[in-house]
Amino acid sequence: MKSKNDFECKICGVTEFNFDVRKSDYTYVVCAGCGTSIIYPLPTERILNEFYEIYFEDGGNYLQTRELDKNVYFNDYDQTFSDLFFELKPQWKYLDVGCATGIFLDYLKEKKCVDTKGIDVSSEMIKNANRKGLNCTTEDLLSLNQKFNLITLWDVLEHFIDPKQSLKKVHQLLEKDGNLIIQTPCRGIISQQLKDEWRHYNPPQHIYLFNQNSLFRLLTSTNFMIVNWIRIGSGNTAGTIPLNSKKIFDTISKNLGIGDNIILWAKRRD
Numbered sequence: 001m002k003s004k005n006d007f008e009c010k011i012c013g014v015t016e017f018n019f020d021v022r023k024s025d026y027t028y029v030v031c032a033g034c035g036t037s038i039i040y041p042l043p044t045e046r047i048l049n050e051f052y053e054i055y056f057e058d059g060g061n062y063l064q065t066r067e068l069d070k071n072v073y074f075n076d077y078d079q080t081f082s083d084l085f086f087e088l089k090p091q092w093k094y095l096d097v098g099c100a101t102g103i104f105l106d107y108l109k110e111k112k113c114v115d116t117k118g119i120d121v122s123s124e125m126i127k128n129a130n131r132k133g134l135n136c137t138t139e140d141l142l143s144l145n146q147k148f149n150l151i152t153l154w155d156v157l158e159h160f161i162d163p164k165q166s167l168k169k170v171h172q173l174l175e176k177d178g179n180l181i182i183q184t185p186c187r188g189i190i191s192q193q194l195k196d197e198w199r200h201y202n203p204p205q206h207i208y209l210f211n212q213n214s215l216f217r218l219l220t221s222t223n224f225m226i227v228n229w230i231r232i233g234s235g236n237t238a239g240t241i242p243l244n245s246k247k248i249f250d251t252i253s254k255n256l257g258i259g260d261n262i263i264l265w266a267k268r269r270d
């Protein structure tokens with residue numbers, strides 16, 4: 001166990017870390033206090049900005065795939081909300097953080113929820129969202145000051161340099177009794193088995209890889225109450241194993257509650 005005096009876990013404040021994995025010139029260390037795996041040293045804002053610019057420049061394919069798979073995404077959202085016993089309300093105000101081309105806002109529109117806003121770091125993605133007539137901008141989360149009834153973070157919490165600061169801001173942006181939905185990778189049995197082959201070791205984008213306890217701890221410490229959660233994903237990315245096998249493994253992982261992603265619903269506490 002090594003003490004890193006220059007580095008403190010933003011989740012639990014501990015300064016002791018163990019080596020986790022080495023991946024594409026980056027090192028992940030595990031916090032001895034909460035078990036979160038974190039890129040060490042943290043990537044700088046400059047490196048991240050450069051990375052995302054190049055990453056999304058070639059975003060054409062990614063964007064098209066998303067639009068083609070629209071029904072798959074919509075069915076997944078239906079399933080998720082039904083699993084969580086969560087109901088969308090047409091009169092609510094919605095914010096989707098990391099909205100990309102706005103596929104979730106498209107879904108909300110179909111559900112007659114029209115007061116929506118999306119933000120994303122990628123101007124390329126936002127241009128595409130705007131072309132569809134969606135209310136999306138490249139504003140920074142920390143600069144917003146409206147109020148919302150539901151804020152969604154689909155696969156974005158792991159990208160933040162300081163997830164605690166971001167969640168404090170989300171808390172501020174929510175109405176009293178407001179709702180938060182987070183989907184993020186989740187360390188556990190599957191990541192332990194796959195070691196450095198785990199699909200979510202994805203530097204420099206995936207900075208924080210939580211386990212269920214460290215994520216719950218982060219939410220409690222930022223004044224959220226967890227209402228419900230599910231764990232999905234068997235660790236297999238589409239196309240790497242036969243579809244039938246993937247379905248079976250995914251179902252088993254979900255039913256056992258060991259999936260390598262977590263989706264949770266939390267409510268703002270005062």
Ligand SMILES: [Zn+2]
Nearest residue numbers: 009012031034
């Ligand atoms: Zn920690």
